[in-house]
Amino acid sequence: MAKKRYDKGALFNDYLLTLWRGMEHIESVFGVKGLLDQVFGVEAPKGGAGELHDLSQITPTAMAHVEKSCAWVNMSELYDYAVEGLLVDGRQAEELVLYGQEILLALSTEGSSPCQEWTDIVSMGDARFGLHDGASISPEKIALLANVDLRTVRNAISAGELNAEKIMGVMLVDHESAIRWLHGRRGFKPTRIINMQDVDLQEIDSALALATLLKERRQKLALDEHRDILPSAHPAVNDQILNDLEEGLFALPLDAAFPLADFYRLERTDFLRALMRCFYPEQYKALASNA
Structure with a gap:
């Protein structure tokens, strides 16, 4: 069963709000000022602990400032790679995934963290890189890449369409089997290098x-x-x-x-x-x- 694809615009909005809350949290914990201004530019949103964070408070100038940052450029390219299968010529897929994971960890606080979709995208990027690298892959990650629910993958394993075995207690699908099955799925987008x-x-x-x-x-x-x-x-x-x-x-x-x-x-x-x-x-x- 195909699922709805991820929306990059909605993910950018989630990133903005999480970034806002995260920078406020760091300012509060360490007693520093000016971090928000540096991250969002001169028109940084102003809020306070416990106050409602609304996207309408973030100006277009501040959004554009964030959009040009190295962190967001990485997250944007990670989305393109993980979801759309597009990798800019010269970019290292592994670096996109690892840096993306670091960014999500840096934005996670006790009161706020990036949405689950971002975690899925990191997992998809890691799975796609695993396909290039010849690694076995978990059923959960195959489901993400194929844009299907986990039950579909489990049924494929039961039917012998996917070769899987438990390795140290973890179910993994054979690399070649995963590639053959994924290329037969409508929801899977093969990786393409773009120049x-x-x-x-x-x-x-x-x-x-x-x-x-x-x-x-x-x-x-x-x-x-x-x-x-x-x-x-x-x-x-x-x-x-x-x-x-x-x-x-x-x-x-x-x-x-x-x-x-x-x-x-x-x-x-x-x-x-x-x-x-x-x-x-x-x-x-x-x-x-x-x-």
Whole structure:
């Protein structure tokens, strides 16, 4: 049974509130001042022990300050890796997971801690790294990666679809068995390396500019070798569609944007925005003005 995917926006809001409470707690325990201002910037939220913490009290400037911090960049990339299967070229998956775990521990106090979803994401990241590293994996982590409940995994073990055994009292699924089973699950997203170097999609504002960028990127990264991944990623994408796109024509539903971004190894959201700017300018302006 598939479960609802995690919402990055909601997780950022949880991170903000937990960060606020955590920094206040440290200021109170150690009798120091100014920590909130450093973490949130000059417009840090002001509260007090026992007071209600409301997101509306955190200004957009303070949110933007937090969003640029090394800690949040790591948590954001950890989310992309664990949930979406996207790893920026050159980033170490193990470091993302370990640093993410440290951040969650640092934010955990007696009165406040990050939501359970963050713990799940760290577990998913650790499980995904384990798949790359050839390690056996727990049924709980397989369930997270496959986006199914634990009962589904246990049923697969009972049916012999997954090879599992107890090692020092802990049930673990064989690495190769886990990979085969996960790749047969609709909810599982295989890991893909994305290369975002020297690409600024925010400057792309015409169909010709986008077409030129994509054509150059296909040649530079030798992506013709991987065109076979697209039909399974989206049923409407084929060689002719790719050729049309690289000539400045886009005749696909917008749900093809993310598979295309993965194929060209571009950041998904920035690529979607570029498509909207280039091919749906009026709709993009309407959305941007209401944001």
